[in-house]
Amino acid sequence: MPATVKTTEQIDKMREAGRLAGEVLRMVRDHVKPGITTGELDQICHDYIINEQQAIPAPLNYRGFPKSICTSVNNVICHGIPGEKKLKNGDIINVDITVIKDGFHGDTSKMFQVGDTGVLAQRLCRVAHEAMKLGIEMVRPGIHLGDIGHAIQTHVEQNRFSVVREYCGHGIGEEFHEDPQVLHYGKPGTREELVPGMTFTIEPMVNAGKRFCRLLPDGWTVVTKDRSLSAQWEHTILVTDDSYEVLTRLEGDDI
Numbered sequence: 465m466p467a468t469v470k471t472t473e474q475i476d477k478m479r480e481a482g483r484l485a486g487e488v489l490r491m492v493r494d495h496v497k498p499g500i501t502t503g504e505l506d507q508i509c510h511d512y513i514i515n516e517q518q519a520i521p522a523p524l525n526y527r528g529f530p531k532s533i534c535t536s537v538n539n540v541i542c543h544g545i546p547g548e549k550k551l552k553n554g555d556i557i558n559v560d561i562t563v564i565k566d567g568f569h570g571d572t573s574k575m576f577q578v579g580d581t582g583v584l585a586q587r588l589c590r591v592a593h594e595a596m597k598l599g600i601e602m603v604r605p606g607i608h609l610g611d612i613g614h615a616i617q618t619h620v621e622q623n624r625f626s627v628v629r630e631y632c633g634h635g636i637g638e639e640f641h642e643d644p645q646v647l648h649y650g651k652p653g654t655r656e657e658l659v660p661g662m663t664f665t666i667e668p669m670v671n672a673g674k675r676f677c678r679l680l681p682d683g684w685t686v687v688t689k690d691r692s693l694s695a696q697w698e699h700t701i702l703v704t705d706d707s708y709e710v711l712t713r714l715e716g717d718d719i
């Protein structure tokens with residue numbers, strides 16, 4: 465199925481949902497410290513989304529997911545389930561927030577470094593962020609999704625890291641995951657051509673070791689097969705008439 469093109473009214477609602485998701489990440493930042501559990505981070509975000517934002521945490525009960533956010537620590541690639549795990553000095557954690565407001569989704573995630581992290585962890589988080597940013601900066605009408613994937617893959621592999629293939633970005637709107645799939649690897653000029661009004665996420669998962677992953681028996685948690693560290697950043701993007709708008713970026717913040 466081709467991507468849906470959003471109307472001006474729908475785009476306004478996407479902007480609001482995106483802003484709210486970005487604000488949850490900003491709010492939770494100060495809570496990410498050694499000693500806090502991922503379950504406590506979930507509770508804090510859940511309460512904020514429900515009570516302060518009058519919005520809905522999209523992951524909760526999504527295809528059976530049991531919590532309101534995803535927390536992916538160290539060798540967890542994505543979809544980590546919040547629980548009893550305490551953060552400790554040196555950990556890296558991805559917090560992934562998706563909110564529904566007025567029927568529309570905003571989806572964003574970022575890496576947090578807990579206390580003093582090692583040089584590899586720092587470089588991994590930086591390169592993953594640069595990769596997402598390079599992908600975003602490609603976006604304008606007329607380019608193809610393969611151009612985005614190629615830019616991301618090239619940067620990651622130049623830094624001797626690897627791109628996860630099994631999970632990808634996605635169209636987003638009234639549904640959490642819509643067409644098209646946004647692969648974080650690929651060849652220039654391939655796949656869908658972008659047109660104004662498309663909304664999708666870019667969310668590369670970058671492993672310090674090999675690209676392969678393994679699904680834990682809980683049915684959700686995805687880890688690196690070689691137990692290497694993994695990092696991910698995500699934004700929800702709108703294709704505008706001549707470039708892009710980052711719907712989950714807060715005013716005054718960098719991407």
Ligand code: MF3
Pocket residue numbers: 522523524526527529533534543560561562571665667684698
């Ligand atoms: N937020 C994730 C994404 O970026 C999806 C999480 S699905 C869940 O697409 F069920 F684990 F929440």
Ligand code: CO
Pocket residue numbers: 571633634665667698
């Ligand atoms: Co997403």
Ligand code: CO
Pocket residue numbers: 560561562571572573698
């Ligand atoms: Co997400």
